[in-house]
Amino acid sequence: MPKQAARGERGNPPATLAGMSRRPRLLFTALALTALLWLLFATAERALALAQRFLALPAWLQWTLGGVLALFAAAGLMVLWWLLRPRRRRPIPAPDRGSLELRIDRLRERGADTGALASELGELDRRRASTRIYIALFGEISTGKSSLIRALAPHAQVASDARGGTTREVDHYDGSLPDGRTLVLADVPGSREAGGETREILAREEALRAHAVVYLCAGDLNRSQADEMHWLADFGKPLLLVLNKADQWTSTEREQLLARLRQHSRGIASAVLAISAGGSERYQRQLADGSTESVERLRKPAVEPLLQALDRLVASGAEGLEDLREHSVLAGLHERTGMLETQTRADEAQRIVRKYARRAIVGALAAIAPGSDLVIQGVLAAGLTRALAELYGVKVSDVQIEDFVQQARLTVRTGSSIVLAVAGNALKAFPGLGTLGGGVLHAFAYALIFDSMGQALAASLAERHTLDQHDAGARLKELLADTGSTRLRQLASQTMEAVREHDRVE
Ligand SMILES: Nc1nc2c(ncn2[C@@H]2O[C@H](COP(=O)(O)OP(=O)(O)OP(=O)(O)O)[C@@H](O)[C@H]2O)c(=O)[nH]1
Ligand SMILES: [Mg+2]
Structure with missing residues (x-):
């Protein structure tokens, strides 16, 4: 009696398979399997019958029918490919220069401080006139941006340090590719520094001004790095995703990391590669008189894959990359003007x-x-x-x-x-x-x-x-x-x- 009461209290019969007790569940599974098997047999039988009828047809009809079927299959595959193909991201729209200037003028008339917006437009023109190629190194603090500048522009005096937040402003250096072509490399403050929001804005603005961005990381991408890359891609910025400090990983680990980075940056980065910018390390050296001194030792840089990728990226020259650059600067200005409005x-x-x-x-x-x-x-x-x-x-x-x-x-x-x-x-x-x-x-x-x-x-x-x-x-x-x-x-x-x-x- 108590058992029945308990069952009665549970109310309605179980609606799902998981809710059934064991026996009916077994019965139900067996029935479902039988039905499936029957369906398979029926399909196989039908297919065989069709094949037999097909073979019995005269040769010309076999070819015609075969051709039509092949055409249908090809069309089906093409539709599938069209639906599943990786889509190129469309950069966010940018206003035309004239309307942007009009908005800035209007703001100025209303007493707003439009100096920064106007000088951004001025810089856009200045760089176009210089016909030089600008590459911004971008990424979180301590990923090795300044060290990479040192490797690409050996005569540059650049500060790099194990402490994050070493670079405080945007600086430009002349670098060169193996074939002698010169590039202007921008070293920018690293992102994600505690309290470094203003510097992060400087870095982002410089990234938009560049023809292309080398996005540096020193391991797998975290959430905010992935967001940052997407942000750049939204502006249509050509990007190289570069895993620095490759010397810290075994070759297997490096390959695994690169595979993950490729996955993260599909459709965003034009190449994903690993380098060692080098950097330096400090150690204490014991002297003959028993005292110690701190010595800085430079690591040997290995940046060949990056040079090759840069070579490909800038093959069309400054002119070939200028339209995209102008687009991203105007799109960035559109946002900034909107905020000021x-x-x-x-x-x-x-x-x-x-x-x-x-x-x-x-x-x-x-x-x-x-x-x-x-x-x-x-x-x-x-x-x-x-x-x-x-x-x-x-x-x-x-x-x-x-x-x-x-x-x-x-x-x-x-x-x-x-x-x-x-x-x-x-x-x-x-x-x-x-x-x-x-x-x-x-x-x-x-x-x-x-x-x-x-x-x-x-x-x-x-x-x-x-x-x-x-x-x-x-x-x-x-x-x-x-x-x-x-x-x-x-x-x-x-x-x-x-x-x-x-x-x-x-
Ligand atoms: N092991 C190794 N360490 C590196 C490499 N490149 C840079 N480093 C070290 O990484 C640390 C940070 O390097 P920086 O070049 O100052 O990094 P950054 O990205 O300019 O840093 P912020 O200016 O703070 O944004 C330094 O201690 C470098 O010595 C590398 O290829 N391998
Ligand atoms: Mg730096």
């Missing part, structure tokens, strides 16, 4: 919000008897909405603005007590303000309202590119109840400033 617009939005908050404060101070309900000053709110929409290039009708202001009015009226409480609390941080009269609390409440409205609208417009009442309304509610101290402190001092000025004028 976003930043400049956000700064302008802040200026607009501050201007309207100030007007709202002045308006509140001028009101004779502040009530306990906060009512948005309609003209100001509409002005703020229109100014922000224009800044973000969003077309809005008067009706839309009216609707939005109406909705905000309702939100503010129902939340009056919360807003006044938040304002009152924040004002406690400014003991002097309390003595300036009840109007100040209201003035501050209006500063909070207009700031919240402006911030909510700006964020919503930036993200949605349209006046989305619902989204902006939700953000407004959140901001009105936000007690984060920095914003409130700034608003309080803005209020204080306006109040003082107002009193002075009075």
